[in-house]
Amino acid sequence: MYRYDEFDAEFVRQRVAQFRDQVQRRLRGELTEDEFKPLRLKNGVYLQLHAYMLRIAIPYGTLSARQLRKLAHLARTYDRGFGHFTTRQNLQFNWPKLSDIPDILDELAEVEMHAIQTSGNNVRNVTADHFAGATAEEVVDPRPYAEIIRQWSSLHPEFSFLPRKFKIGITASEHDRAAIQTHDIGLQLRRLADGGLGFAVWVGGGQGRTPYLAKKIRDQLPEADILSYIEAILRVYNLHGRRDNIHKARIKILINSIGADVFAAEVEAEWARIKDGVLKLPPAEIERIAGYFAAPAFAARPPPAGLRPADRSFDRWVTRNSHAHKQPGYAIVTITLKPIGGIPGDASAAQMEAIAELAERFSFAEVRVSHEQNLVLPHVRLGDLWAVYQELKRIGLAEANAGLVTDIIACPGLDYCALANARSIPIAQRISARLAPRQEQVGELKIKISGCINACGHHHVGAIGILGVEKRGEEHYQLLLGGSGAEDAALASITGPGFSPDGIVDAVETVVDTYLKLRTGPQEAFLAAYTRLGAQPFKEALYGRA
Amino acid sequence: MSKTSGHVQVLTANRLGDGTVVFLNFDGDWVASLTGVVIARSPDEALGLEARGRFDAGRNLVVDPYLVDMREVKGALLPLRQRERVRLAGPSVLGDVPGYLAPAAPFAQADVEPGGQGIEPDRRGEPRQASGPARKEAA
Numbered sequence: 001m002y003r004y005d006e007f008d009a010e011f012v013r014q015r016v017a018q019f020r021d022q023v024q025r026r027l028r029g030e031l032t033e034d035e036f037k038p039l040r041l042k043n044g045v046y047l048q049l050h051a052y053m054l055r056i057a058i059p060y061g062t063l064s065a066r067q068l069r070k071l072a073h074l075a076r077t078y079d080r081g082f083g084h085f086t087t088r089q090n091l092q093f094n095w096p097k098l099s100d101i102p103d104i105l106d107e108l109a110e111v112e113m114h115a116i117q118t119s120g121n122n123v124r125n126v127t128a129d130h131f132a133g134a135t136a137e138e139v140v141d142p143r144p145y146a147e148i149i150r151q152w153s154s155l156h157p158e159f160s161f162l163p164r165k166f167k168i169g170i171t172a173s174e175h176d177r178a179a180i181q182t183h184d185i186g187l188q189l190r191r192l193a194d195g196g197l198g199f200a201v202w203v204g205g206g207q208g209r210t211p212y213l214a215k216k217i218r219d220q221l222p223e224a225d226i227l228s229y230i231e232a233i234l235r236v237y238n239l240h241g242r243r244d245n246i247h248k249a250r251i252k253i254l255i256n257s258i259g260a261d262v263f264a265a266e267v268e269a270e271w272a273r274i275k276d277g278v279l280k281l282p283p284a285e286i287e288r289i290a291g292y293f294a295a296p297a298f299a300a301r302p303p304p305a306g307l308r309p310a311d312r313s314f315d316r317w318v319t320r321n322s323h324a325h326k327q328p329g330y331a332i333v334t335i336t337l338k339p340i341g342g343i344p345g346d347a348s349a350a351q352m353e354a355i356a357e358l359a360e361r362f363s364f365a366e367v368r369v370s371h372e373q374n375l376v377l378p379h380v381r382l383g384d385l386w387a388v389y390q391e392l393k394r395i396g397l398a399e400a401n402a403g404l405v406t407d408i409i410a411c412p413g414l415d416y417c418a419l420a421n422a423r424s425i426p427i428a429q430r431i432s433a434r435l436a437p438r439q440e441q442v443g444e445l446k447i448k449i450s451g452c453i454n455a456c457g458h459h460h461v462g463a464i465g466i467l468g469v470e471k472r473g474e475e476h477y478q479l480l481l482g483g484s485g486a487e488d489a490a491l492a493s494i495t496g497p498g499f500s501p502d503g504i505v506d507a508v509e510t511v512v513d514t515y516l517k518l519r520t521g522p523q524e525a526f527l528a529a530y531t532r533l534g535a536q537p538f539k540e541a542l543y544g545r546a
Numbered sequence: 547m548s549k550t551s552g553h554v555q556v557l558t559a560n561r562l563g564d565g566t567v568v569f570l571n572f573d574g575d576w577v578a579s580l581t582g583v584v585i586a587r588s589p590d591e592a593l594g595l596e597a598r599g600r601f602d603a604g605r606n607l608v609v610d611p612y613l614v615d616m617r618e619v620k621g622a623l624l625p626l627r628q629r630e631r632v633r634l635a636g637p638s639v640l641g642d643v644p645g646y647l648a649p650a651a652p653f654a655q656a657d658v659e660p661g662g663q664g665i666e667p668d669r670r671g672e673p674r675q676a677s678g679p680a681r682k683e684a685a
Contacts (some may be wrong), residue, residue: 027563029606047609049633051565081647095649097564341642348645396644414629415637421629425639473627 020102044115060128061089072352123153130370134378136326138172163241164249179485204255207455217264228279232271296364317400345373413451420451422468422475461485477504559608
């Protein structure tokens with residue numbers, strides 16, 4: 001994985017020192033909140049419902065075991081013993097004291113981490129396929145390009161005050177695990193018609209109060225041009241994006257206002273002007289960065305798996321939570337942070353340390369964070385799966401539910417978030433407990449829950465989406481069906497009138513029951529059945545015949 | 547302020563240093579409980595409280611002061627909005643957080659009516675999700 005050079009290390013050290021001074025000035029009363037707020041946001045510090053919150057960047061979802069140990073240490077030393085992995089592959093601490101945050105950032109810098117640009121109207125943490133560098137499906141590892149974009153976008157003077165936040169996602173597979181069509185820019189790395197490497201470029205995706213799927217504006221962009229093309233996109237957005245209305249400031253609004261064709265034409269015109277300038281990526285530079293992401297020293301012929309006791313739970317876990325690896329004899333392992341009835345994305349300090357230990361013993365000290373709020377051990381020998389499973393059982397994270405109906409995405413919701421209107425986590429917990437006995441029968445079905453219209457829980461692209469709203473001061477939940485964040489991206493549709501906290505759990509079960517009754521067989525997944533049947537039978541089951 | 551009988555307002559904010567939810571009490575202190583809190587029962591009193599909030603925010607004691615609508619029932623105060631009930635009582639899921647380390651100073655949960663902020667247990671016997679004692683972590 002990428003290692004800081006002297007410039008990176010000094011850059012982060014300077015930034016921490018600057019923020020330490022800003023915090024001290026704020027605590028001494030020399031800065032007002034209005035003056036301090038934009039400074040803290042640039043460093044990932046929010047003021048949430050009950051306390052400050054620190055959002056730490058995990059670039060393209062890649063962590064070393066050493067970094068995960070540090071996060072565990074920080075959780076125990078400065079927070080309340082746990083961390084929350086988010087839908088943007090970041091980690092949030094929910095309880096830091098403002099006065100402690102500079103010390104936390106200093107400790108993060110020791111392991112080459114920071115919280116820069118995890119908030120604010122700038123380019124946020126670049127997210128990537130969490131199986132990058134391990135899956136046989138990809139053309140190449142997309143993370144070197146994510147790292148190049150990260151370096152280019154960090155404190156970019158022209159793009160530090162964009163109309164609104166800006167999110168970039170990247171994948172190198174046809175099967176989209178990075179939800180690129182829900183990003184401001186989605187990049188699919190691919191083999192071009194001329195045999196070289198390049199990108200399909202999608203723009204204008206996003207969720208929130210006005211959801212749009214991204215539109216493809218370039219199908220064959222050579223890899224050397226990726227920075228200049230992104231710069232052209234951001235320049236057009238920076239010029240025309242609305243700054244008078246926060247709800248209309250995202251690039252998706254601009255593109256759907258002027259039309260993707262017009263937007264693309266402006267981008268192409270700007271790009272033609274700058275594409276042969278300083279942002280042209282020399283092959284040697286791409287190769288240099290790619291060198292940081294070289295495949296680990298896989299055993300050419302790993303020893304075969306030894307005999308083990310017959311264990312159906314283990315068999316189920318292998319079936320659900322391990323995935324094909326590009327290297328024969330290895331597997332990718334998903335550790336779902338979704339124990340039945342548990343809190344999606346939360347991990348204790350002890351669990352983080354245990355997973356770091358597993359990564360060191362069995363996965364070349366690498367861990368990944370997925371946008372589905374799970375962790376991944378990317379390179380596990382097949383013969384080590386049993387040992388990994390045993391340890392995960394010990395720490396309570398061996399649920400065989402990756403991709404199943406209990407593998408629920410949920411934002412922090414009203415339990416933590418100052419923006420939320422309703423709680424997300426308790427709803428996820430109750431649905432998980434309710435449907436767990438039937439999760440294998442139901443098969444792949446993604447439930448995504450947001451506590452407000454900002455859609456951090458990705459409800460617009462849930463096969464079943466839930467949106468928490470406030471109705472006369474109380475929590476209320478809308479139900480949506482038919483969304484997907486994958487290569488078959490689709491926005492879910494609201495079924496009808498909303499539900500109480502009790503009612504939404506029953507409603508989800510009704511939808512699942514209806515699907516099980518009407519599907520052609522276990523091979524017809526929920527989304528396929530929904531596409532075939534339409535919304536009507538589900539609405540009738542939920543609300544009765546009109 | 548609401549004209550409905552029993553509806554009052556109190557002044558809340560977050561403490562600058564650690565973000566703790568606080569309320570203004572009769573001694574002029576910002577405290578993490580509703581005990582002794584100043585209550586506005588008229589628009590004029592509410593305006594006075596708002597002015598005090600701006601003043602203390604200007605002195606960098608607190609951040610983001612605002613008035614919370616409350617219902618006063620037999621001397622007890624209950625926030626009208628669920629948002630404020632959760633904000634007062636703390637996250638409803640702390641009992642389920644893996645490895646949760648409770649702080650030395652607890653939330654002002656005693657000020658909330660029992661069941662006022664928690665989602666009640668599912669009738670099919672699922673685990674209770676309302677706040678409770680910290681669960682021992684799995685490892």
